Amino acid sequence: MESAAKKRTSIAIVTGASSGMGREFVRQIAGGYRSISQIWVIARREQVLLELKDELLKSGITDTQIRTLPLDLGEETAFQELELLLKNEKPLIRILVNSAGLGHSGRLENQSVEEALSMLDINCRALTAITMVCLPYFRKGSRIIQMDSGSAFLPQPGFAVYAASKSYVLSLSRALREELRARGISVTAVCPGPVDTPFFETGGITLNSVKKLFLEKPEKVVRKALFDAEKGKAVSVCGCSMKLVHAASGILPQGLMTSLSSLLFSL
Template identity: 45%
Template structure:
């Protein structure tokens, strides 16, 4: 049985991946939709033409992950695509945010993503694909968004390394590095502080980010960076010292 596994499928970018793949993917038998909000997953599953398995779970729970690994061992699917889309960010200075809020970002953005990827790779075959949701925040440290940016730098670094390791097995890894996307992300991210105005003006739609990411994955590209503005930022962080850029960001705040 060929499956697609999508974490964070209950909303935003994860949900959009499910909708677009459902419309254009004909070599997969079943979608496995993973998130904590079961009702949201059931609603999404009802919209899909493919068979969909709803798996409500907390990716940061060791017990839930143990149960998921047992499910894999029992059903032994062929995972044609793994999309790690779960994650969250919280804006605010490091010493003002709560301890659990910040450790929670590391747990879901880094630890859970790593654990899910490790669990799934043994069930992948040639031409399987992994899509990792990183962020343009991975390109540059971000005061006021420090832990989130650091966590996404981890995702980008891990994706690049896995791409090289898995390349001989023809398992392809693509890191997706969008800028601000119009989703529920900012409802949580702005709990303590608002984002920079320039980020709000540069927001893009989830469907465009996902379409670009799927194209990059199909072309076996290592990274998907959507929109001319974010591509420009990526180039800028390669040629301008980060200390200079960080000074500019601080003045903008």
């Protein structure tokens, strides 16, 4: 007789699956993880999620079922809905990717409170809630991938709330990694520099000449993130320039890093 554990469906959950890196995670997981039989994809735009499902069905690269969950992660009910679904179906979560996120630039004095808080709602609050709701369904070998940012390494004048929200993600990920070590579950914070996705357009952000130099393709960032997560790395940094920023942030004084960041990113 098959054990109850064997009957449980192996799944991946990806938030922010309608665009950019979230969508790329879905593609690469569907193409590369035969042991995962379902990917639950979360975002607000249901139509875009259905188009992604269609694209994967037609590509024939996978038998993985795509399950669309149109949820607004700014609403408390989204976490309750996912929690209920997990309680009813009791799947094994092999991979959780928290990729939903947003950024608005501008000095704090020029930003609305609503705009600033919307970043905290999705980048911090939703990421924390989704991770916690999923915790009972991980097993040994499960991977939690938190889409963080190179902004986590240093305060960023002109992008202050966003950078602070990403510092929160880095700190949370490192602490949770230790908490879950005994269960054999890894947590990886993915910290890229600028990536070529609709993120900037959505946030009304103009990419300056310095950020353009750092621009990476989402395919490359996601491939490295999945690789680093499989290796159980705490932090995934893609590209030499961001590795340099990461290293410098650990050596140079915070005050100097903040001044440099202010100078470079205002160009």
